[in-house]
Amino acid sequence: MTQQLRIPGPTPLPERVLRAMGQPMIDHRGPEFAALHREVATGVREVFGTAQAELLILSSSGTGSMESAVANLVSPGDKVVVCTGGVFGDRFADINRAFGAEVVQLAVDWGQPVEPSQLADVLTANADAGIVFLTHNETSTGLTNPLEKLARVAREAGRLVVVDAISSASSMPLEMDDWQLDVVLSGSQKGWMAPPGIAFAAVAKRAWEAVDRSRSPRFYFDWRSHRTWAEKGFTPSTPAVSTLFAVQEGIRILKEEGLANAYRRHRRIADATAAGLEAAGMTLLARDGYRSATVTAAVVPDGIAVEDLRKLLSSRHGVVIAGGRGTAKISERIVRVGHLGAVTEGDIVQVLWAIEQVLEELDHAPADGRTLAAAQKVVQGASEAVGSRQ
Numbered sequence: 001m002t003q004q005l006r007i008p009g010p011t012p013l014p015e016r017v018l019r020a021m022g023q024p025m026i027d028h029r030g031p032e033f034a035a036l037h038r039e040v041a042t043g044v045r046e047v048f049g050t051a052q053a054e055l056l057i058l059s060s061s062g063t064g065s066m067e068s069a070v071a072n073l074v075s076p077g078d079k080v081v082v083c084t085g086g087v088f089g090d091r092f093a094d095i096n097r098a099f100g101a102e103v104v105q106l107a108v109d110w111g112q113p114v115e116p117s118q119l120a121d122v123l124t125a126n127a128d129a130g131i132v133f134l135t136h137n138e139t140s141t142g143l144t145n146p147l148e149k150l151a152r153v154a155r156e157a158g159r160l161v162v163v164d165a166i167s168s169a170s171s172m173p174l175e176m177d178d179w180q181l182d183v184v185l186s187g188s189q190k191g192w193m194a195p196p197g198i199a200f201a202a203v204a205k206r207a208w209e210a211v212d213r214s215r216s217p218r219f220y221f222d223w224r225s226h227r228t229w230a231e232k233g234f235t236p237s238t239p240a241v242s243t244l245f246a247v248q249e250g251i252r253i254l255k256e257e258g259l260a261n262a263y264r265r266h267r268r269i270a271d272a273t274a275a276g277l278e279a280a281g282m283t284l285l286a287r288d289g290y291r292s293a294t295v296t297a298a299v300v301p302d303g304i305a306v307e308d309l310r311k312l313l314s315s316r317h318g319v320v321i322a323g324g325r326g327t328a329k330i331s332e333r334i335v336r337v338g339h340l341g342a343v344t345e346g347d348i349v350q351v352l353w354a355i356e357q358v359l360e361e362l363d364h365a366p367a368d369g370r371t372l373a374a375a376q377k378v379v380q381g382a383s384e385a386v387g388s389r390q
């Protein structure tokens, strides 16, 4: 049975990407690698919306890029503000604590956005906190924070803005320069249509000044050596070359589609997924208006065990979706459907169809096509809206 992998990364890979990864190995200190590095760095900067920031290519998972940001920007004893509303916001707080920072945590309930006014209050009360850490898209709850507005509040208060865009970049609008973000991070296994192994850190001018000030120990992730090597088209140590081939191909595919089209596709599919899950009797976790374009989290109906649902989806239908993450009470009651990277409406139809079959098998509701009808209505509405603009 072919698997329909619908977790919020890693994602299924297009055939072209798989072939790209099978290329023979190259000298990572030779001209072919420099060309690969240049093409990927240019492509990622375009996706991030930056002409100014320097792009560092790290061989690590996304968490490595987060740790690199803390190691390069924060010194022991520094006060920082970390906005949290799920597992990945918490991770930024934990990394900061591990590096000896004094963390002021602006914690919102799971599924709720960080409000700009809340951030403004916290910054007023903590004038000595120099950096704000934000999660653009909280993958554990399926929520996208109002990044542009939050960044404006932080910038107006004169703070550095560090953004985990790991599960948002390349799938939803992101404008690093226009929104004055100082650091933006992402990881290859999300919307980039590549496997895990590569992370990106875009670092703008103000952040470099903080890098020079930081007293934290760092070596593998020292951004200064990464910058020196990146200027020549290389990395300080042996990079994950095959994953970079994949990222290169993924960016080419993204450009062929056009970024704006890719964003629209993600939004449309997310809305269709949300409508389908609601029709299945689930309750969406993220607040309306802040629902993620890359992952939808929903509370399963009473009487249904998440693990039974996921096991049957996988064993009977080859559909793999994620459960909840973290220790919050709600995480035991949610499923998360990933719809990022190479995803089509057809993929989501298959997921919803399988969910209906399993819910019938679990005696919850008859499989009568209600989720598919709900999803189709959304997709039709989206295409009519596009049609009427032409």
Ligand SMILES: Cc1ncc(COP(=O)(O)O)c(C=O)c1O
Pocket: 008, 009, 061, 062, 063, 064, 088, 135, 137, 138, 139, 140, 164, 165, 166, 167, 187
């Ligand atoms: C928003 C966000 N931040 C951080 C991470 C951590 O990335 P990784 O698992 O690649 O270390 C993830 C991964 O799911 C994520 O979605």
